[in-house]
Amino acid sequence: MKRGIALVGVIALATVGRVLAQGAPPATRSDGAGSVHVWAVQRNIYALFGPGGNSTVSIGDEGVLIVDAMTAQAAPDLIAAVKTISNKPIRWIINTHSHPDHTGGNAAVAKSGVYVATGNTRGGGGASILSFESALMRLNGSAASPDKAPEGGWPTDSFFVKQKDMFFNGEPVLTMHVPNAHTDGDAIVFFRRSDVIAAGDVFTPDRYPVIDAAEGGSINGIIAGLNLLIELAVPAFNEEGGTMIVPGHGRICDESDVGDYRDMVTIVRDRIQDLLGKKMTLEQVRAARPTFDYDGVYASPAYTGDMFVEAVYRSLTAPSTSAQRSPSR
Amino acid sequence: MTAKRAWQPIAIAAAWTLATVTPAFAQVDFSGGWGARLHEDNLERGGGPEMNEFEGLPINAADRMRGDSWSASLWTVPEHQCIPHPADYGPNFSQLVMWSDVDPVTKDVIAWHTELSWMNPVRTIWMDGRPHPPAYAPHTWQGFSTGKWEGDMLTVETTHLKPAYIRRNGLARSEKATVREHFIRNGDILTIITIVNDPVYLTEPYIKSRNFQLDPGYHMTPYPCSVDVEIDRPAGEIPHYLPGANPFISEAAAKHKMPLEPARGGAETMYPEYMERMKSMPTATMPTQPATTGR
Numbered sequence: 329m330k331r332g333i334a335l336v337g338v339i340a341l342a343t344v345g346r347v348l349a350q351g352a353p354p355a356t357r358s359d360g361a362g363s364v365h366v367w368a369v370q371r372n373i374y375a376l377f378g379p380g381g382n383s384t385v386s387i388g389d390e391g392v393l394i395v396d397a398m399t400a401q402a403a404p405d406l407i408a409a410v411k412t413i414s415n416k417p418i419r420w421i422i423n424t425h426s427h428p429d430h431t432g433g434n435a436a437v438a439k440s441g442v443y444v445a446t447g448n449t450r451g452g453g454g455a456s457i458l459s460f461e462s463a464l465m466r467l468n469g470s471a472a473s474p475d476k477a478p479e480g481g482w483p484t485d486s487f488f489v490k491q492k493d494m495f496f497n498g499e500p501v502l503t504m505h506v507p508n509a510h511t512d513g514d515a516i517v518f519f520r521r522s523d524v525i526a527a528g529d530v531f532t533p534d535r536y537p538v539i540d541a542a543e544g545g546s547i548n549g550i551i552a553g554l555n556l557l558i559e560l561a562v563p564a565f566n567e568e569g570g571t572m573i574v575p576g577h578g579r580i581c582d583e584s585d586v587g588d589y590r591d592m593v594t595i596v597r598d599r600i601q602d603l604l605g606k607k608m609t610l611e612q613v614r615a616a617r618p619t620f621d622y623d624g625v626y627a628s629p630a631y632t633g634d635m636f637v638e639a640v641y642r643s644l645t646a647p648s649t650s651a652q653r654s655p656s657r
Numbered sequence: 658m659t660a661k662r663a664w665q666p667i668a669i670a671a672a673w674t675l676a677t678v679t680p681a682f683a684q685v686d687f688s689g690g691w692g693a694r695l696h697e698d699n700l701e702r703g704g705g706p707e708m709n710e711f712e713g714l715p716i717n718a719a720d721r722m723r724g725d726s727w728s729a730s731l732w733t734v735p736e737h738q739c740i741p742h743p744a745d746y747g748p749n750f751s752q753l754v755m756w757s758d759v760d761p762v763t764k765d766v767i768a769w770h771t772e773l774s775w776m777n778p779v780r781t782i783w784m785d786g787r788p789h790p791p792a793y794a795p796h797t798w799q800g801f802s803t804g805k806w807e808g809d810m811l812t813v814e815t816t817h818l819k820p821a822y823i824r825r826n827g828l829a830r831s832e833k834a835t836v837r838e839h840f841i842r843n844g845d846i847l848t849i850i851t852i853v854n855d856p857v858y859l860t861e862p863y864i865k866s867r868n869f870q871l872d873p874g875y876h877m878t879p880y881p882c883s884v885d886v887e888i889d890r891p892a893g894e895i896p897h898y899l900p901g902a903n904p905f906i907s908e909a910a911a912k913h914k915m916p917l918e919p920a921r922g923g924a925e926t927m928y929p930e931y932m933e934r935m936k937s938m939p940t941a942t943m944p945t946q947p948a949t950t951g952r
Contacts, residue, residue, distance in 0.1 A: 359791075365791065365793065367791075367793060367794065375793070377793045382793075551893055552893070555892065555893050558736060563739075566739055566740070566741045566776055566777075566778060566798065566882065567736065567737075567738075567739045567740045567741075567798075567882075568797055568798055568819075569795075569797075572795070578793075579792060579793045579794065579795065579796065580793060580794065580795045581795070581796075582795065583736060584736060584740065584819060585796070585819065585820075586736075587734075587736030587737065588819075588820050590736075590895070591731075591895050591897075594893065594894075594895040595726065595895060595897050598895075598897070598899065599899060599900065602899050616900070618900070620718075620719060620722055621719045621720070621722035621723045621726065621829075622719075623719070624719055624831065624856070624857035624858065625820070625831050625832075625833070625857055
């Protein structure tokens with residue numbers, strides 16, 4: 329009997345010791361649905377991370393606004409993930425550009441939502457979709473593009489000026505055009521009270537910037553877009569936090585992260601510009617390896633340093649077109 | 658049962674109990690102010706290193722190129738002015754204050770915090786067993802740290818660091834780096850051993866130690882930072898040197914009458930046997946190329 333009591337005492341003490349040493353892990357919370365993960369950014373804004381890219385979601389009394397609808401394949405998980413953070417209907421989708429990794433889910437996500445009737449948007453159906461005009465034209469086939477989407481995924485609203493303003497879920501939502509950056513139809517979305525910017529593919533910190541020259545993209549437009557993000561963002565203490573930025577691909581960032589990336593893109597652009605000044609061919613520029621010191625951070629088999637070098641080279645040597653102009657307000 | 662037999666299970670139980678519970682009660686109190694002893698690695702203290710002074714660091718060729726490209730004028734760019742030292746660099750020379758958060762019910766230490774004097778960065782080391790965040794979570798200057806006791810030593814693992822530097826002259830440390838630290842207290846001396854692993858820019862772990870003396874009367878001074886544009890340069894211009902255009906590459910080596918090769922850094926320059934090789938190397942010459950501002 330005494331031996332039994334002693335053993336119980338040993339087990340009890342051992343257990344107490346482990347609890348004291350380690351503490352209890354905190355309770356886990358919902359992390360999205362299927363392939364789409366949710367991260368609370370700040371105030372009413374959430375970032376959703378899917379297999380093909382990121383979405384930024386505003387939730388509130390008026391409903392749900394989603395910046396970028398991911399791919400068609402990811403759309404069911406995106407819709408399910410949104411339901412884990414809001415029971416309100418999806419009212420708006422804003423596309424940061426026309427590529428299918430950001431618009432492929434338009435039709436399914438819009439269909440799952442509910443239309444907000446206003447004087448100058450079309451009636452009936454699901455959520456409204458907003459994009460810059462050139463993105464609309466690619467998605468609906470008015471302009472030849474591989475981005476052409478089924479009709480349910482076409483933007484219902486578009487703008488062709490510098491900025492489209494809305495007020496949704498208690499805050500200004502500024503959709504700002506970034507000319508000739510990733511494409512010629514880029515927009516960033518600034519949630520002004522929540523202090524979060526959805527940057528689309530103007531900012532992709534997990535890779536070199538992709539310049540879709542066929543759709544009007546340019547290296548100098550990318551740099552201008554990154555500098556616009558920096559201009560809008562205000563960090564909190566010690567160059568950290570404050571305005572948060574959800575990129576088109578990659579992790580959540582703040583101003584210093586954009587600054588670090590902007591430095592890289594600018595430095596690589598300057599190096600290639602300098603080599604062009606020495607009349608080097610593309611092959612000679614490639615051989616000079618102007619991205620060598622950054623490849624370990626940003627290159628991948630899908631988009632190598634050489635591919636980025638070629639994109640920058642072609643962008644810097646392309647004749648400027650009338651399309652590469654800033655729109656008037 | 659004899660008296661000896663009766664006590665046997667109790668003795669075994671006591672021994673097991675002591676062995677099992679020891680880690681919990683081996684926790685050391687780091688609370689209080691700590692003064693940096695400043696007796697190691699002069700290049701990382703006070704005024705810091707000179708440009709292109711890379712010796713003693715296990716950098717690879719890509720990081721050497723980052724260092725050669727770097728211009729000190731970068732610190733004048735607004736986004737760079739108020740950056741604090743990251744967790745893996747800050748303990749190099751700053752005074753330190755540590756305190757803990759204690760669960761009011763269980764009295765468990767939930768977290769340790771550190772604050773450094775330069776720029777006042779505050780760091781949290783979670784002790785409650787929580788996991789590190791997912792890859793898409795934000796990165797910070799101090800990263801996300803979790804700690805566990807290994808006997809009397811607190812071992813800390815840090816991820817989610819912002820991209821920063823391994824030395825204050827442009828040698829980069831990537832955000833893919835992870836850091837392991839050991840906090841060891843011997844009486845009034847605290848030793849922090851920092852091990853940086855960076856798959857992008859280091860060929861070997863970078864290991865360093867720093868010592869601190871307990872300073873019970875230490876009071877942290879506020880260190881507010883204000884961003885001010887003091888150099889009017891064209892929008893979007895970033896100071897840097899184009900490849901081959903940095904005029905200062907041999908300057909530090911020449912000034913200290915050492916060969917150029919060790920100043921270029923690399924893992925071999927960390928080890929004592931390298932000093933023998935240096936004896937056969939020519940001393941660096943002071944650059945004659947006129948200094949330019951790069952870009």
